[in-house]
Amino acid sequence: METGEHLSRGNGARPHIVVGELTMAFGDFVVMRDVSFTVNHGDIFIIMGGSGSGKSTLLRHMIGLEEPAKGEIYYEGENFTKADAAQRQEILMRVGVLFQTGALWSSMTLAENIGLLLEDHTDLGPAQIREVASLKLALVGLKGFEDYYPSEISGGMQKRAGLARAMALDPEVLFFDEPSAGLDPISGRLLDELILELRDSLGATVVVVTHDVASILTIGNNSIFLDADSNTVIAQGHPRELLRSGSPKVRAFLTRGQETLEEKR
Numbered sequence: 186m187e188t189g190e191h192l193s194r195g196n197g198a199r200p201h202i203v204v205g206e207l208t209m210a211f212g213d214f215v216v217m218r219d220v221s222f223t224v225n226h227g228d229i230f231i232i233m234g235g236s237g238s239g240k241s242t243l244l245r246h247m248i249g250l251e252e253p254a255k256g257e258i259y260y261e262g263e264n265f266t267k268a269d270a271a272q273r274q275e276i277l278m279r280v281g282v283l284f285q286t287g288a289l290w291s292s293m294t295l296a297e298n299i300g301l302l303l304e305d306h307t308d309l310g311p312a313q314i315r316e317v318a319s320l321k322l323a324l325v326g327l328k329g330f331e332d333y334y335p336s337e338i339s340g341g342m343q344k345r346a347g348l349a350r351a352m353a354l355d356p357e358v359l360f361f362d363e364p365s366a367g368l369d370p371i372s373g374r375l376l377d378e379l380i381l382e383l384r385d386s387l388g389a390t391v392v393v394v395t396h397d398v399a400s401i402l403t404i405g406n407n408s409i410f411l412d413a414d415s416n417t418v419i420a421q422g423h424p425r426e427l428l429r430s431g432s433p434k435v436r437a438f439l440t441r442g443q444e445t446l447e448e449k450r
Contacts, residue, residue: 198225200261201358201390202247207256209242216242220256220418222409229384229391229404231424234411235438240394241285241362243411247392248282248360249273260358278306281351282360285367288347289335295322295346296331302353321349325379341372345379352383359383361393365400373397377404398439402428410435 202224209216216239224230232240245251247258249265257266260276268276289298299318303309309317319331325345335343344364351359361380365373377400384391395401401408401424408427410420412434420427420435428439 200224200259201226201228202392203259204247205257205259207243207246207258208254209239209246209251210254215254215416217411217418218255218416220409220411222418222421224390224392225407226390227384227388228407229380229393231401231405231408232392232394232411233396233401233408233424233438235396235413238411238413240396240411244360244362244392244394248277248280278354279357280360281354281356281358283344283347283351283362283364285363289343289350291335294332294334295327295338295349298335298346299350299353302350306354317353318349321352322346324352324383325349339372341368341375344368344372344376348379348383352387355387356389358390358392361391361395363395363397364393365395365397370399373400374403380404398441401439410438 200223204223205221207220208218209220220243232243234240242251246253253266257264259265260279263272263276265273265276289295290301293301296315296318299321300314303314303317307314315331319328322328322330325348327342327345327349330338330342330346335346338346364376364380368376380391380393381404383389393400393405405424408422408424409418410427410431411417412419420431422431424439427435431439
């Protein structure tokens with residue numbers, strides 16, 4: 186594949202990330218093969234599938250923590266897979282990631298956690314760094330918590346603090362790996378609302394790895410379904426459309442323990 190453009194023509198949307206014919210493998214063990222999809226600007230794109238289907242592994246490939254056995258990944262037409270270290274770093278400066286654990290340094294305050302990235306990647310002075318950290322925390326509803334340590338706040342607040350840190354460098358793309366993991370249902374729904382608000386206010390593109398059906402149907406406008414049995418993608422599209430007309434396996438996933446959309450209406 187010489188360019189990622191041909192995978193996303195015809196719908197009028199602007200491609201942000203293009204994944205083409207990606208095969209993920211560990212030695213001879215193939216996790217997923219021939220994975221192709223396009224994430225458009227402004228999408229909240231869901232990567233879904235059952236346990237062991239390779240959702241988080243795909244995210245790790247998309248941010249360069251794992252290398253594909255085959256295939257390529259493009260960011261706005263730039264070949265991320267074939268880029269050298271300096272080019273990759275330049276691309277990743279436009280990306281923020283919220284991992285499952287929040288990945289906060291326990292020995293640092295929330296403001297210091299955010300400030301660490303700003304110290305490493307900007308020329309801002311201490312006072313400006315503190316100001317930016319306070320702004321990012323306010324955006325996620327944590328105004329006034331700058332000097333708290335992660336152990337002093339709840340799990341839901343830790344997730345929001347992790348999100349504030351992911352936004353430290355004003356990324357164009359935000360990746361979330363199982364954002365609702367470990368949260369109670371109310372905290373999970375509040376995080377969904379925050380993701381929607383940030384997408385709308387910041388204009389960011391969002392990619393979410395999740396198995397949370399309620400979250401998928403609430404925030405997602407595009408998606409892929411990774412199937413662990415066939416080791417490939419078996420469905421793509423708006424999650425609610427897949428709920429109505431997807432394959433039996435995808436519909437079963439999207440209705441497990443949930444009422445269908447029709448029953449809710």
